[in-house]
Every structure is written in C-alpha cells, then in structure tokens.
Amino acid sequence: MTLFDGLINDIAGRFGLGAIAAPLLREGLHLITGAPGGLGGLLDQFRKAGLGDAVGSWLGNREAAPISATQLESVLGSTALGTIASRLGLAGPTTTTALGYLLPKLVGLLTPGGNVPANLSQEVLGFLNPPPPPRTTTRVVETVAPRVAVPQRVEYVAPQPVRVEHHDEPHMGRWLWPLVGALGLLGLGSYLFSGSQPVPRTAPVVQAPPPPAPIPVPSLPARLAISNDDGIIRFSGAVHDEETRNSIIAALRAVYGADRVQGDIAIDLNRGAAPWMLNFRSALGNLRSPGLQALFEGNSINLGGIVNDADRDRISTSLRGVFGSGIVFGSIADRVGSLITDANDRVLSNLSSLRSGFNATDLVNALNLSIVNFASGSSDIPAGANGLLAAAAARIKQLAPGTVIEIGGHTDNTGDAAANVALSQARADAVRNALLKAGVDPANLVAKGYGSAQPVASNDLLEGRFRNRRIEYRVVRS
Numbered sequence: 001m002t003l004f005d006g007l008i009n010d011i012a013g014r015f016g017l018g019a020i021a022a023p024l025l026r027e028g029l030h031l032i033t034g035a036p037g038g039l040g041g042l043l044d045q046f047r048k049a050g051l052g053d054a055v056g057s058w059l060g061n062r063e064a065a066p067i068s069a070t071q072l073e074s075v076l077g078s079t080a081l082g083t084i085a086s087r088l089g090l091a092g093p094t095t096t097t098a099l100g101y102l103l104p105k106l107v108g109l110l111t112p113g114g115n116v117p118a119n120l121s122q123e124v125l126g127f128l129n130p131p132p133p134p135r136t137t138t139r140v141v142e143t144v145a146p147r148v149a150v151p152q153r154v155e156y157v158a159p160q161p162v163r164v165e166h167h168d169e170p171h172m173g174r175w176l177w178p179l180v181g182a183l184g185l186l187g188l189g190s191y192l193f194s195g196s197q198p199v200p201r202t203a204p205v206v207q208a209p210p211p212p213a214p215i216p217v218p219s220l221p222a223r224l225a226i227s228n229d230d231g232i233i234r235f236s237g238a239v240h241d242e243e244t245r246n247s248i249i250a251a252l253r254a255v256y257g258a259d260r261v262q263g264d265i266a267i268d269l270n271r272g273a274a275p276w277m278l279n280f281r282s283a284l285g286n287l288r289s290p291g292l293q294a295l296f297e298g299n300s301i302n303l304g305g306i307v308n309d310a311d312r313d314r315i316s317t318s319l320r321g322v323f324g325s326g327i328v329f330g331s332i333a334d335r336v337g338s339l340i341t342d343a344n345d346r347v348l349s350n351l352s353s354l355r356s357g358f359n360a361t362d363l364v365n366a367l368n369l370s371i372v373n374f375a376s377g378s379s380d381i382p383a384g385a386n387g388l389l390a391a392a393a394a395r396i397k398q399l400a401p402g403t404v405i406e407i408g409g410h411t412d413n414t415g416d417a418a419a420n421v422a423l424s425q426a427r428a429d430a431v432r433n434a435l436l437k438a439g440v441d442p443a444n445l446v447a448k449g450y451g452s453a454q455p456v457a458s459n460d461l462l463e464g465r466f467r468n469r470r471i472e473y474r475v476v477r478s
Contacts, residue, residue: 003123007062007105015098016295016302016332019220020088024098027084029128031076033120036100040116043107049075053353054346060114065102065349066342067094068369072362073102089266091225091240093394101342128201145229174437212433221298222274224265227305230290230460231256235263237296240271251281275299279322286318293332304332306466338468340371344388345416351391360403363395367473372431381424381434389431393438396445404476407431412465413452425449431471446476 001352004025012021035042045054050069058064073081073096108151110117110124114453120128222244224237233256236437239245245265254260276283278297287294291306292315301319303312316329370392396405409431410426428447435440457464 003109004127007102007109011098011102012103014338015094016304016330017098018297018300020090020223022093023088025088025102025106025408026128027088027152028102029124031103032079032110033107033128039107039110039120043116044073049111051075053350055107057264057349057353058104058107059111059116061108062105064108065346066101066104067346068343069093069100072096072100085236086264086266089223089225089236089268089271091227091234091236093227094225097338097342106133116361200349202272220270220272222296223298224274224296226252226287226294226296228290228292231260231288233261233263235261236265238268238271239274240267240268240269242278244274250279251284255281255284256437260330272298275324276301283319286315287323289315295332299326300328300330302330302332306331340373341382343369343371347388347393351395354395358395358398360399360405360475363392363399364405364473364475367392370471372427374427374472377423379430381422381430386434389434390438393435393440396440397437399444400478403444403478404446405444406448406474406476407435408454408472408474409449410454410456410468410470410472411423411424411452412468413455413459416466417451421449421451423449424451427471 004022008021008025011017011024012441015021017024026140032039033043035045043055043058046052049071051067054065054067081096082092082272083101084099085092088095090098101158215341218239222237224235224239226233226235231354233252235248235252237248239248245456248265249261267397274280274296275298280296289311292311293301293305295304301323303316307315312331319327320329336354347366347370350369351363354362354366364433373382373384374380374386396403399405407428409426409428411420419448425448428449432445432447435445452459452468455468456470457467459465459468
C-alpha cells in the first residue's frame with residue numbers, strides 16, 4: 001500500500017513501534033471513518049476544541065505538524081485512546097503521543113489539494129479492510145444404499161382334487177392325492193415366506209466431522225512496555241498465553257512492590273514467545289531509574305524516556321550482562337527531544353498561520369505551547385530555541401503600539417525555593433534579551449521569575465516536573 005508506506009516507516013522508527021506501526025495507522029483510519037460525518041466530522045470536532053487553525057494547516061499537507069497528547073485527549077477522550085492502547089499492547093502515553101503525530105499527517109494524505117473528499121478511495125478502504133484469507137470448502141457426498149426389489153406376497157389356493165372313485169384301484173389312492181397337495185402347499189409357502197423377509201440395507205456412510213480450526217501461527221512479537229514514573233511502574237503489552245502474562249506481573253510486583261505497579265497485559269494468540277522471559281526478573285533491578293522507559297519486543301529491548309544518554313548506556317550495558325548475546329538492544333526515540341520538537345514545530349506552524357489583525361491574546365496562546373529547554377541550573381538559551389524566538393519576535397513587532405507582554409520564568413519544586421526564584425528570573429531575562437536582539441521594542445516586554453510557585457503539572461512525577469520548568473507568556477496590556 002504505497003499511500004501509507006512512508007508514514008508507517010516514519011512512526012515505526014520515530015516511536016520504536018516496529019510491526020505495530022501499521023495497526024496503529026489502521027486505528028487512526030478507524031477514528032476517521034467511525035466519527036459522525038467521517039473525516040469532515042472528525043475535523044469539526046478538532047475545530048470545536050479550539051484547533052481550527054491547526055486543522056487548516058493539515059489539509060493537503062503530508063508533513064503537517066503534530067498536536068500534543070493533551071490536545072488529542074481533549075478531542076477524542078482518554079477512554080477511547082486507552083482502548084486503542086490496550087488493543088495494540090502499547091503504553092498509553094506512547095499511543096497518545098504517536099497518534100498526535102500520526103493523525104495530522106494522515107489527514108494530509110487523505111485530503112489531496114486541501115479538499116476533504118466525500119468518500120474514501122478504494123486504496124484507503126482496501127488498507128482499512130484487508131480481504132480475509134480464502135476459506136477451504138469440504139464437499140459432502142451422501143452414499144445411498146441400492147434399492148432391492150421385495151417380492152409381493154401371493155396367496156396360493158391349491159386346487160381341490162377331484163375325487164374319482166374307482167373300485168378297482170388299490171386302497172392307497174384315497175390318501176395319495178391329498179398328501180401331494182399338502183406337500184405342494186408347504187413348498188410354496190416356504191418359498192413365499194423366505195421372499196417376504198426384510199432385505200438388509202447397506203448402512204449409511206457417516207461423514208467424519210470437519211477437522212478443528214488450526215491454531216493461529218504467531219505473526220507478531222511478544223511485547224511489553226514499562227515506564228518508571230519516579231518509582232511508580234506502569235506497564236502494558238500483549239503476550240501469547242496466560243502463563244507468560246502472570247509470570248511478568250508476578251515478577252514486577254516482587255521486585256517493585258504490588259502497590260507500586262500499575263497496568264495489565266493482553267492475551268493474543270498471534271503473539272510469539274518472549275525470549276527475554278528467562279532472565280526477566282533478574283533484569284528488573286536495572287530499570288529503577290526515574291523517567292526510564294523500556295520496550296521488550298520479540299528478541300529486542302529498547303531503552304529511552306526522560307533519561308540522559310549516559311544513564312541509558314549504563315543500563316543497556318547492565319542488561320547485556322543479564323541477557324547475553326541472544327537479545328538485540330536499541331533506543332526508543334528521544335522522548336524529551338520529541339516533546340520539544342513536536343511542540344515547537346506546532347508553535348511555528350501556528351505563528352505562520354496567524355491571520356492579519358491578530359491580537360496579543362492570539363499570539364500569547366500560540367507561544368505558550370512552546371518549550372525552551374534550559375540545561376539544568378543554566379539560564380543560557382539553547383541553540384535549538386533561536387529559530388522559535390526569532391519567529392516570535394517577528395510577530396510581537398506586529399502588535400498594536402503600547403502592548404506589553406510578560407515573560408514568566410518557572411521551575412519545578414526541586415531544590416531551594418529562593419534559588420529557584422533567582423534561576424527562573426535569570427531565564428525569563430534571557431528570553432527577553434533574545435527577543436530584544438531580534439528587534440522587539442523593550443517597552444513591549446517585561447520579565448518576571450516565579451520559581452516553583454505556579455506549577456501546571458504534578459511535581460510528583462518526572463514528566464510533571466519537566467512541564468513545570470517552562471517559560472510562560474502573559475498579556476499585561478493590549
């Protein structure tokens with residue numbers, strides 16, 4: 001299916017999905033076809049959620065910018081996304097993030113020329129509903145026993161002998177003829193009686209019952225995704241049998257504690273064996289790093305999450321010692337890098353699509369989706385943020401005179417509170433200075449550091465702390 005090959009390969013590599021990439025794309029198509037009104041109806045749902053500008057940028061654009069997990073959940077709901085994750089044996093966050101990346105590009109593929117088709121093409125329908133495998137039919141032939149003619153019973157009445165008396169015959173003539181007649185009746189009766197007996201029929205041939213349906217040959221790898229959210233172990237996946245499922249869950253609870261393990265594993269006869277099960281429990285002690293994600297799939301183990309490269313390499317080396325040479329190791333796409341890239345690509349798309357006459361609130365709403373990822377303890381602007389800030393400066397300069405925008409610096413709650421306020425102020429000042437260098441009037445910008453006083457996510461989780469470390473824009477005067 002050439003229409004989707006590129007996108008399938010893209011998400012397979014970007015999110016470490018392997019063979020699950022095509023089923024995930026098919027789930028995306030089902031979301032489109034299952035929406036009231038089809039593709040047009042689904043796009044209307046996004047527009048009603050405040051994503052009208054984003055929808056406009058998707059049409060006919062095969063490289064459309066992704067949307068965040070939060071935005072996707074606001075339209076489709078966490079229940080529907082969780083059901084898809086369970087059906088595919090994927091972790092919930094992985095499914096939501098991948099669909100947020102996939103759906104805009106899928107819409108671009110389905111809307112050539114920027115037009116929403118009334119009906120999906122045969123090529124799309126063929127991918128959505130692949131033909132079932134041919135079924136073998138068994139012809140049943142009934143064997144019928146040959147019919148045997150049964151002679152009808154005939155009543156025979158023997159002629160009465162005419163008695164002629166001859167006075168000169170011997171005396172035996174009186175009983176000879178009656179004896180002959182009686183013997184004749186006896187013979188005829190015996191013949192007729194034997195002909196009237198039931199003729200044995202040939203027993204009908206009983207057809208053997210059809211053979212039982214063959215057990216599916218495993219065509220997908222066993223899969224288990226584990227994430228460590230500050231000691232809370234979340235897992236999902238799909239394996240071939242109940243015994244493997246129970247062994248995995250028992251090992252997770254034994255190593256981390258039953259109260260710190262959350263998730264479930266589906267049973268799927270299409271899944272193959274899990275070659276990593278032999279040393280699975282011994283390996284779990286290496287996965288205690290907060291923010292770590294591990295994906296066990298077939299004979300491979302991929303590591304990633306919100307961890308640095310050094311920690312990931314250290315964990316990979318430890319696991320190699322546990323599993324030996326039979327397991328292939330790789331990396332899950334850099335989750336932090338993916339979050340930043342996806343968010344900032346979307347902001348750039350939104351900035352470019354702002355309509356003439358936009359106001360300060362429109363601009364701030366777009367900028368607050370951006371991520372400036374400062375190094376730990378640093379206020380130096382990362383190189384990857386320069387293009388974003390240059391685009392922001394160009395739009396700020398188009399605002400009405402007298403507009404004032406506040407640049408707020410925020411941190412998580414780790415460390416000393418006063419030090420966090422100072423660090424957040426330094427970062428807010430750094431962003432302001434970068435915008436001023438790009439030509440923004442100093443009167444249009446103020447900077448303020450808030451430290452950890454205004455979190456937007458739970459500081460109990462590593463990803464929550466990552467989201468709390470942010471630059472936030474606010475309209476002071478317009």
